[in-house]
Amino acid sequence: MAHPFLIGENMTGGYGAVDILHSCTLAVEKGEIAVIVGPNGAGKSTAMKAVFGMLKLRQGSVRLNGEDISRLSPQARVRKGMGFVPQTQNIFTSMTVEENLEMGAFIREDEGIQDTMAQIYDLFPILKEKRHQAAGELSGGQRQQVAVGRALMTRPQVLMLDEPTAGVSPIVMDELFDRIIEIARSGISILMVEQNARQALEIADKGYVLVQGANRYSDTGKALLADPEVRKSFLGG
Numbered sequence: 627m628a629h630p631f632l633i634g635e636n637m638t639g640g641y642g643a644v645d646i647l648h649s650c651t652l653a654v655e656k657g658e659i660a661v662i663v664g665p666n667g668a669g670k671s672t673a674m675k676a677v678f679g680m681l682k683l684r685q686g687s688v689r690l691n692g693e694d695i696s697r698l699s700p701q702a703r704v705r706k707g708m709g710f711v712p713q714t715q716n717i718f719t720s721m722t723v724e725e726n727l728e729m730g731a732f733i734r735e736d737e738g739i740q741d742t743m744a745q746i747y748d749l750f751p752i753l754k755e756k757r758h759q760a761a762g763e764l765s766g767g768q769r770q771q772v773a774v775g776r777a778l779m780t781r782p783q784v785l786m787l788d789e790p791t792a793g794v795s796p797i798v799m800d801e802l803f804d805r806i807i808e809i810a811r812s813g814i815s816i817l818m819v820e821q822n823a824r825q826a827l828e829i830a831d832k833g834y835v836l837v838q839g840a841n842r843y844s845d846t847g848k849a850l851l852a853d854p855e856v857r858k859s860f861l862g863g
């Protein structure tokens with residue numbers, strides 16, 4: 627069997643002595659969208675932190691493009707091609723939109739930062755319009771665009787998003803999902819946690835239902851949407 631492009635495999639660990647994750651496995655292929663859903667407190671954000679290196683694993687490993695990166699710091703993982711948008715506090719509210727994007731490029735030493743910023747402004751034109759405004763003055767959906775844009779500034783191969791559509795209207799959610807599809811089509815893998823489970827699974831190549839820190843269901847997005855048990859328990863019928 628081929629190795630997934632990114633995999634957190636059999637991840638067990640938590641905060642202090644208490645394990646939150648129990649042999650949890652998440653994977654995504656190149657240019658694909660993998661979506662993680664599950665009830666509040668299931669450990670979705672914890673699993674994302676584990677994949678990004680913000681949580682010490684007691685067991686399990688994380689591999690990117692075949693390389694074991696389990697022991698690398700988050701910053702070293704960014705250098706390897708990972709971008710992460712956390713669930714909360716994912717922008718600098720007192721800085722302008724453009725300063726946020728510049729901060730995102732902190733590890734880059736090459737000359738191409740302006741080109742990448744131009745690409746992000748093409749993807750999210752409203753950010754170009756508001757580039758000199760404080761990010762904290764933007765709407766919820768626009769702030770999420772800033773957060774995604776910031777993570778794209780390092781030109782990641784994998785983009786991890788923890789609830790990118792939290793608190794936005796259905797229309798703004800659809801727009802964000804369209805942009806996420808566009809990012810995936812450019813070859814970037816997307817590993818994303820979503821509360822809007824049904825809509826997210828519709829755009830997912832692969833879906834995971836996480837319950838109490840463990841994999842409950844894993845299948846294609848389509849198959850999960852069609853599964854009566856998944857529908858009843860996790861998608862509101």
Ligand SMILES: Nc1ncnc2c1ncn2[C@@H]1O[C@H](COP(=O)(O)OP(=O)(O)OP(=O)(O)O)[C@@H](O)[C@H]1O
Nearest residue numbers: 641646664665666667668669670671672673713821
């Ligand atoms: N920093 C922390 N220290 C201790 N316990 C934590 C910490 N962060 C989360 N937890 C606990 O770990 C469990 C999983 O939390 P986590 O935030 O990963 O869930 P989640 O699935 O992302 O939930 P939500 O849908 O609300 O975002 C919860 O019981 C939570 O209280």
Ligand SMILES: [Mg+2]
Nearest residue numbers: 670671672713
């Ligand atoms: Mg969470």
